[in-house]
Amino acid sequence: MLWQISILNHMLSIPHSLTGAFIASKLPHPALYIPLTLGIHYLQDWIPHWDIGTGLSNGKRRKSTAIIGEILELGISVALIYYFFGNVNSGLQPHIWLGALTGIAPDLIESPRNFLSWEPWFIKPFNKFHSLFHHSIPNIIVGLLPQFLVVGLIWFLK
Numbered sequence: 001m002l003w004q005i006s007i008l009n010h011m012l013s014i015p016h017s018l019t020g021a022f023i024a025s026k027l028p029h030p031a032l033y034i035p036l037t038l039g040i041h042y043l044q045d046w047i048p049h050w051d052i053g054t055g056l057s058n059g060k061r062r063k064s065t066a067i068i069g070e071i072l073e074l075g076i077s078v079a080l081i082y083y084f085f086g087n088v089n090s091g092l093q094p095h096i097w098l099g100a101l102t103g104i105a106p107d108l109i110e111s112p113r114n115f116l117s118w119e120p121w122f123i124k125p126f127n128k129f130h131s132l133f134h135h136s137i138p139n140i141i142v143g144l145l146p147q148f149l150v151v152g153l154i155w156f157l158k
């Protein structure tokens, strides 16, 4: 089935969420950071990359391993957002979290299909659009490089 081929073939959540948090920190108005973050999500998915789901479709990786990997990744994302954008005095502004959430929104929308094989009709068009951009590669070193670059660039520019 098509969903098994494209299962989780998106970029890691860490660069996606950090990108959203970064954009929201620079352009704190939701009318700016929400569409911009979504657009960049699809662009990032389009860049050849390695992610947690690579290998799932050909049976090289188990679904449970991917779920554990995803949970771990979300934990790292939250820690990095605090580290990059947290302020000891004021704490994190809500728009930083909303930006980060927007950054992983297309993947979150897809997760019930990937993990529960449940895809309501109104979500299908979003998932279909999302799957047009996936470019996964099995080489972990080459595939992680653009993602490290994104995180490094955000660290440098923040």
Ligand SMILES: [Zn+2]
Binding pocket: 009, 010, 011, 041, 045, 106, 107, 130
């Ligand atoms: Zn994606």
